Amino acid sequence: MEHLSIYLKFPLLDRPGESLLVWTTTPWTLTSNVAAAVHPELTYIRVRQNGEVYYLAEARKEVLRGDYEVLGKLRGEKLLGLRYRGPYDELEVQRGVEHRVIPWREVSEAEGTGIVHIAPGCGKEDFALSKDFGLAVIAPIDDLGVFSEGFGPLAGREASEVSEEIVRDLKEKGLLYSTEMYAHRYPVCWRCGTELLFRLVDEWFISMDELRWRIMEVAKQIRWLPEFGLDRELDWLRNMGDWMISKKRYWGLALPIYECPQCGSFQVIGGKEELKERAVEGWEKFQGHSPHRPWVDFVKIRCPECGSLVPRIPDVGNPWLDAGIVPFSTLRYLEDRSYWEKWFPADFITECFPGQFRNWFYAILAMSTVLENRPPTKLILGHALVRDEKGEEMHKSKGNAIWFDEAAERMGVEVMRWIFARQNPFVNLNFGYTVGEEVKRKLLTLWNSYGFFVTYANVDKINPLSYELPLQNRSLLDRWLIAKLQLLVGTSREALEQYNVMALTRAVEDFLDDLSNWYIRRSRRRFWKGEDDTDKRAAYKTLHEALVTLAKVIAPVLPFLSEEIYQNLVRSVDPSAPESVHHCDYPEPDESLVDHKLLQDMDLVMRLVRMGRAARKEAGVKVRQPLSRIWVFVDEKEKEAVETFKDQILEELNVKEISFLEHPSEVRKCSVKPNLPLLGPKYGGDLPKVRRALELLDPEEVATRVAEGRKVPLDLDGRRVELLPEEVLVEMEAKEGLKVLEEDGYVVALDTRITEELKDEGLARELVRRIQNLRKKAGFNVTDRIVLSYRAPERLKRALRRFGDYVMAETLCLEMREGEPEGEACSAESIEGLEVQLGISRASGSHS
Structure with missing residues (x-):
């Protein structure tokens, strides 16, 4: 902000016609000046201008207006002890004050004149200097920022409003040198932005x-x-x-200090009983009240030193x-x-x-x-602290403050809890509704997983608590999820024991991703199928165990969401269970349920699936479009895991066959060449030799060395040299019709060539998606059977003839009719440029 700054003269008493040139941005403090400070080691100059002599720092001579003559130079220490006439010596409060030059190493030559005016009653640093040099201390303003008595015509005026008047007064006294507006940092009230004044109080x-x-x-x-x-x-x-x-306030802890106004001794009262015992006045007014103002101030005690009546000091703690x-x-x-x-x-x-x-x-x-x-x-x-989404402090005046009630209503308190819990506590939290939406989506993964279980458990009228099913009798997928669950429990316990709630939330989010995007997605058909076999009961048992344990894990962070899940999944079917999730013991991991080999195998499978999806995306082929084959390159000991989970990989990637590669070169060509911008300056005329020597090496071996960060040895006419990994450029080119992806030594290659039969199957899968959307639009239950009516071009009819059974099974369709679309929901769709009209109705016997 900008303030009026003043350059003024402090006339030296022992050197007539000579003055210190001083600068200040707070003119009101000049009334309380008692000293001037210089840096003892800075260089100062003595200049003559318009018949007057001034002292100022050499580095600040730019502040002089007009021509001047330099009379000499001197170190600041030569100015120490000089006496000068203060700008307001005529004030009553200035009587007896001797103004002199003192040393201060904090004086800067970056601004002002290199000579600082000192007013101990108007600044923290100035007050500290008064202690060091025995300076007089003049406090000019009261608790309202108004000049006190003893300050002449300024008495009763607000300090913040007298700058112009002081400038006029200094000009009349012949002490004003110049003025200018000065932009600088200045303390303000953090609530309302009002400028602050330093005030000295006891x-x-x-x-x-x-x-x-x-x-x-x-x-x-x-x-x-x-x-x-x-x-x-x-x-x-x-x-x-x-x-x-102490503080000069009314509300607060009334300090039990009684200072004698006569002799200055003070007493500290230890409690109500002692105060009652020593009270000589006012106890009856205080009795029955808390020890706060005004009641406690009625009580007076007797000074043990001089016998005077002593009131409590007016300060609060x-x-x-x-x-x-x-x-x-x-x-x-x-x-x-x-x-x-x-x-x-x-x-x-x-x-x-x-x-x-x-x-x-x-x-x-x-x-x-x-x-x-x-x-x-x-x-x-x-x-750390809470900021707004841009990392700025929240203030009502800035319009970026978010009130708790508003945030709780708009995003929900459980979302807010998770936001705070998942934040690194040592880093400021940038809070806002965008963050809230991101976290809400993460928690919806849990809610949707819980909803999935409840929906199908109600349809099948199944209670997983009513039967036992040993883990060894369940599928590998079930055992994998239980192993992941035990790891989560262990991580969460350790995180809480280490007061690291952030680690708990991150582990829960990772588990929810595995639960929703792998386990439930891989298990959907187990819940959908009509027969009540061991596999279906195992799926219910496993998912129920996961959700109930997860509710206990998150209970300290999400008390209401966890309680909702627990009450419905446990208490509703087992009244003998603890009344609340918060009455349950925190879960403990069971290492016997953790199959580490299974976890490693599934990690591999999920990695290959992720790489396959990425390859599809790069090739621009949707997952719903079937492909004929995928090749994978894995370690020899990992092939067994790929064989075990072959069907899952094929289904996830929508591929018909999977084969192993003995070497990545089977699906891509590798070439290497020198990095000319790096090798040119290094080898100069030998660069052609480097190129030829590199061409003689096995490009696959070179690529492996570069990928591992190892040097590449070359033979240059009998001279051995080594190229750094960054000095060799490796290029990989997939063979025709393939999309190849490599990651940490693993390779996947997709055959992206699409036959007519694969194309038809892809169209059928697209039809399934459109029909499922229609089911949602019609509000059908997940178990409702439907009748499909349609009009379609011959290409889509062919796809339906080939893959009609698949379409009907996936959509719970009992009958497909070609003709005018009809039913509870109809739509016109475009699939790969082919126009189709669809209609669905609830089949006879199905009901919502």
């Missing part, structure tokens, strides 16, 4: 000279998260000043003084020590660390050290 402090070292030893006995929290706390304790415990005593005041420390011992110290406390190292963390450490000389807690977790 406060009460606790000396930290000896106590700080004791607190540091206690702090070292606590576990800090993050670990750098301890370093920050120790740094604060080493460098902090005395602890200011710093809020952190009150907060620091929480480990004692809330646990009956004075009334029931055994009860306090039962609960002290706390297992864990948490607050944001940017400010609490010098506030609450420090306050409870100080109190606990003084009272017990031991830690108030076993662990302190400090977290």
